[in-house]
Amino acid sequence: MNTTVTESDSGGYSCRGRRSSSWTEWSDTITLRVIAPPKPTVTLQPSWTQIYSSVIYRGETVTVRCEIQGGEGAQWTYEWRRGQVNIRPTSSEYRISRATESDSGEYSCRGRRSSSWTEWSDITTLTVSSPPKPTVTLQTPWAQIYSSTTVTVRCEIQGGEGAQWTYEWIRGQKNIHETSSEYKINRVTESDGGGYSCRATRSSSWTEWSDITTLRVTDKPKAELRADRTAVPVGGSVTLTCSVSPSSSSGWKYYWYRNRKPYEPVTNGQISVSEGGLYSCRGGRGEPVYYTEDSESVWIDTTASNRPVVTLYPNWSEIYRGETITVRCEIHGGDTEWDYEWETNSSIKPPNQSEYRIRSASSSNSGNYRCKGRMKSSQHETTEWSDSVTLTVSDNEPCPVLTVSPSWLSPGASVTLNCEVEHPSAGWIFYWYKAVPDLSEKSSSYELLPDGSGTAQDSYIIHGQTHTAGYVCRVGRGDPEYHTYYSKHKFFWSAGQFVSLCHFNKLMFCD
Incomplete structure (x- = not known):
């Protein structure tokens, strides 16, 4: 009998027995199969x-x-x-x-x-x-993270995939109650900002803490709207541009509104419009769409074909302090009723009316004036701006100069008085006075000469003068009438008479 078998011992085995000379039959065959032990x-x-x-x-x-x-x-x-x-x-x-x-x-x-x-x-x-050191990543499609967006903070273990990790999170020095590899923040706010770090364990082995990854949350951006002009010209258009800062931001689509209603389904950042109204825009990106705050609204007018004209009344080349002047905005054509708007670089802005009446002008009223009209029936419809008209108000008082001819004369001769003022054609009228001394009061008063009130002539003739006398003049214009100071005294001398000049006191005379 074998004690150790090998593959060569494999085969079919049968047997028979003999007693004396008699054999039994062969037994049925039994097969022995010897194989090598399996490889572990x-x-x-x-x-x-x-x-x-x-x-x-x-x-x-x-x-x-x-x-x-x-x-x-x-x-x-x-x-x-x-x-x-x-x-x-x-x-x-x-x-x-x-x-x-x-x-x-x-x-x-x-x-x-x-x-x-x-x-x-x-x-x-x-x-x-050693357990690998995790890495914290921020899962967001945008470089800039704005408030109210969704951000996923992820703890990644290189080579540790498939293992049953349990995670621990901190933000700053505070633990976050999250044990999975992702920490999802819906509608992120500034309070979610900070330095995030994570570690993980499986069995009893802990990784190191990851390096800190900082989440910076920026205030919700506000769209900015710019217009290349504020009114649609006749037959033209206005270009509106919508943008979101900073310029590094990307992926924005733009949504437009007119009079606070969706304008048209465009997502371009620049459009052209040919009708007036109140326009605004906002940006949006992502799915679901994250919207910026609305831009400030921009009012766009439509320009009417009428163009106003600014006139000055009276239209004198030089206006003096204290005079009255009217600045008018005139719009011709049709029966349209208008509201008026003025623009000036003077320190005083006119009221929004068709006329600006300055009752006592000063240098603060000097400047360029222009106007435009807005239809009362359609507040989007305006005219163009008029051409500018310059108003100059001088703080220098005009000073008339009186001359007498001749200054020496024989009794009974005629004397001619001449009163000269700057800008002689600018609507001046002349006033003629005789100085009457009052010896008891040591003063003088002034009497209008006959027909000497408000004459259009700058000269006055005195016939048959027999006495030494003093005269003054002054000028005026406008409604209400503006008057200059009196001229200096002028005398003519009659032979044989002498008058003390001390009696002619100085009232409102030019220097």
């Missing part, structure tokens, strides 16, 4: 170590298992080695608690039943390393 396989538990490069982390527990396919139920004895070094266990499992780098190596095993050994298994490599 080394596996690692938990299962992720088999899928992801047989890597475990320092401090974790792993079971190295020797499996013999088809050998279940047999009484096997096992032999293990790591590299070329035999290790102690004789069972099918080798449990490593709190692994260290020294447990790394190439593991193989074989099994024995009776006196028969299996082959050595193929090598399975176990690597024990």
Whole structure:
């Protein structure tokens, strides 16, 4: 009887017996099949170590298992080695608690039943390393993160995929109650901003804390609307441009509104419009759409064909302080009723009426004036601006100059008085006075000469003068009438008479 079989012992076996000279029949055949013991396989538990490069982390527990396919139920004895070094266990499992780098190596095993050994298994490599350092990333399609958007903060462990990690999160020095690899923030606010860090554990092994990744939340942006002009010219258009700052932002579509209602389904940042109204815009991006705040509204007018004209009344080349002047805005054509708007660089702005009456002009009224009209029946319809008209108000008082001819005369001769003023054609009328001395009061008064009130002539003739006398003049114009100061005294002398000049006191005279 064989005690050790080999594959050559395989075959069909039968037998017969003999007693004396008599043989039995041959027995039925029994087949013996001798095969080599199956080759073991080394596996690692938990299962992720088999899928992801047989890597475990320092401090974790792993079971190295020797499996013999088809050998279940047999009484096997096992032999293990790591590299070329035999290790102690004789069972099918080798449990490593709190692994260290020294447990790394190439593991193989074989099994024995009776006196028969299996082959050595193929090598399975176990690597024990430090847990990888996680990385925190921000999942958002935009470089700039605005309030009310959705942001996912993710903790990524390179090479740790498939493992059952439990995560821990902090923002600044505060723990976040989240144990998964993602922390989703819906409608992010400024309070969500800060430095995020994470770590993870599986079994009893913790990774390091990740480096800090800072989430910066910017206030919700506001769209900006610009117009290349504020009124649609006759037969033309106005270009409107909508933008969102900063310029590095991308992916925006633009939504337009006229009179606070959607204008037209365009998403361009620039449009041309040919009708007046109150325009605004906003930006939007993403899905669902995240909208910016609305821009400031811009009022666009439509220009009527009528063009106003600014006139000055009276239209004198020089206006003096204290005079009355009217600035008029005149719009010709049709029976349209208008509201008026003025624009000036003077320090005083006219009221929104067709006329601006300045009752006592000063240099603060000097400037360029222009106007436009807005239809009362359609507030989007305006005229163009008129051409500018310049109003100049002088703070210098005009000073008339009186001359007398001749200054010496014989009794009974005629005397001619001439009163001269700057800008003589500018509507001046003349006033002529005789100075009458009052010797008791040591003063003088002024009498209008006959027909000497408000004459259009700048000269006055006195016939048959017999006495030494003094005369003055002044001028005036406008409604209400503006008067200059009196001229200086002028005398003519009658032979044989002398008059003390001390009696002609100075009232409102030119210097």
